[in-house]
Structure formats: C-alpha cells, structure tokens
Amino acid sequence: MKTTLSFPVYKTKNSKLQQTNFSNLVFGQTISDHMFVADYKNGEWTDLRIEAYQPLSLNPANATLHYGQSIFEGMKAYRTPNGEVSVFRGDANWRRLNESAERMCMPTIPEEIFMEGLMQLLDLDRDWVPTAKGASLYVRPFMFATDDYIGVKPSETYKFMIFTCPVGNYYSKPVSVKVETEFTRATPGGTGAAKTAGNYAASLYPARRAQNLGYDQLLWTDGKNHQMIEESGTMNVMFKINGTIITAPTTTGTILKGITRDSVIQLAKDWNEPLEERFLSVSELEEALNSGTLEEAFGTGTAATIAHIERIHVNGKDYTLPAKKEDAFSHRVLRELDGIKYGTIADPHHWIALV
Helix, strand or coil: CCCCCCCCECCCCCCCHHHCCCCCCCCCCCCCCEEEEEEEECCEEEEEEEEECCCCCCCCCEHHHHHCCEEECCEEEEECCCCCEEEECHHHHHHHHHHHHHHCCCCCCCHHHHHHHHHHHHHHCHHHCCCCCCCEEEEEEEEEECCECCCCCCCCCEEEEEEEEEECCCCCCCEEEEEECCCCCCCCCCCCCCCEHHHHHHHHHHHHHHHHCCCCEEEEECCCCCCEEEEECCCEEEEEECCEEEECCCCCCCCCCCHHHHHHHHHHHHCCCCEEECCEEHHHHHHHHHHCCEEEEEEEECCCEEEEEEEEEECCEEEECCCCCCCCHHHHHHHHHHHHHCCCCCCCCCCEEEC
C-alpha cells in the first residue's frame, strides 16, 4: 500500500488472532491487536504511532472524566471475494468527526493523519477482517481531552485513537421500537448533531426503560412538543408510506448526519424512488399504521446497516408491520449496499477505498 505519512509501528509480541473464535463474534467485545494513536499538544498533532492495543493510564483529574469532551466515529472494513480489504466512505467519517470536534471545542484532525492512520492500521491488522458472510471489521476512531485539570474550560491537550474489532450483525433479527414522548435526546442549539459521548449517556435510562418493556430501541421525538419523529437510539430511521420514503432532515442540529442514511438517500435517487426529507409526525405515523399505508420502517446506521422494524409502539398500542417482500425497498437497498461494500457489484459513487 502506498503511504504518504511516515510514523513508527510497534507490533505486538502477543497476537490474540489465533485464539479468536471468528464463528462466535459478540459485537464490540473482541478487539484486534493494534491501535493508532496521536497526541495534540502545543497546538499541533504529534507523536503519531501504531502500537499494541493496551489499557490507558489516566490521571483522576482527566478533563474528559469530569466534563465530557469526547467524540467518536463508527465505520467498517470488509473482506472482498478476492481477499482484499475495503473501507466504506472513510472520508465521510473524517468530515463528520471534525464537525463534532468543532461543536465540542476540540481540535480538528487533518485528513492525512486520519486516513493514513486508518489505512496503515487496517493494513497491519488485515487478518482480523472476517471472511464470514455478513461479518466485518468495526472501526472506532475517537478523540478525548487529556488535560489533568479541574475547571470548566476546553482542554488544551487531546488524544486521537483508532482501534478495530471483528463483528457479526448488530441486530440478528427485526427490531421492535417504542415512540418516546417523555424523555428528550436533543434540542435545537444542543449537541444532537455531534457524535459525542454525552448524547449516548443521556439516552441510556429511557432506552433501558423501553428494553425492560420488551422493545429494542426508542423512536425519539422532538424535544419541544414530542410531536415529530427524529431518530432512533443507534440509527437514523426511514418510513415508506403510500410509496414514498420519509426520513427526518438533518438541518435542525438535533439529528446525526448518518453516513448510511446519506448512502440510502443517494441510492433512492438513483432508482427514482419518491423520497421526502421531512419530519413525520407521531399522529401521521399512527394514522399510517391504522390505515395500513405504512409499507416499511427501518433504521440505517454503520453498526445496524439496515435494521428492519417489525413492531412499533405508539400511544399505548403495539402495531406489527406486515412481512416485507423480497423486492421491498429496504431489502433492495441492503443488498445493494452489501454488494458495494463487499466488492461484488459496481461502486458508481466511489464509496469504497481498498487497503
């Protein structure tokens, strides 16, 4: 692989590869051998290196532990039929990470550091990319504050890291969701569009309440009136009603700009599918469920890919969606995305980069 950025690589002396059971991968629990690390100090990124995956040593006064300056991304690498390793839309993840960094008063990452760190790490740990159908290598870039200081202000030092983990499917079956009208994920002017740790921490309690009732995820509604569907806990959401795909816009600052969401929208346009980027009201969703005009509901995300929704709880009532036909849009778009990612069909939008 041709590289343009040189930094030291310290290989592990104790690879876990041979002890890993690739036929039984629990999402996020098995970590690959190495990680990319860069430190920000004195106004620049320095000390770039790849080293063995290992625990971090943190001062109890670490700023992130107290004030939450932490952002992350999620992306995947795939094994193609001829044994190559492909990465899906890494440049989009780099741009979104920097948007999150700006919102959280953190330094942005130069594209060269992000992409070269990513590609060289994947090249070193390419044997960790699973070969089983539906499996992939999940990639977690993240950044956090490293000042050892108790005081509410942006940190002056940061650490950027990337590690990877082989994974199977995030959801092994269609999901059940509950429309949330009490708790709030994000409001205009907040951090809803940033992929920051605090957003997820705040969602845990209402999500656990829903899970205790038998639902996999929530459908979050707007923070002001709880009348408009926004997104789900781990994914953006889309609905097909009367032949038209409807998904919430990302212009309000309350919804994450999902890369899978954007890819699905592009494919829908390629296929001339009717699509509207607008908010779907809870009452409109309920009416479509009662009238039978809701043809499909599904989530989109890096971890979830395309997650089919089979049950929706609205205003005290459960609705079960009809089984989807093989030519349903959500099935078609899942097959198309998988084909592009795994290199079995053409990549007209140049979303794939080979390691």
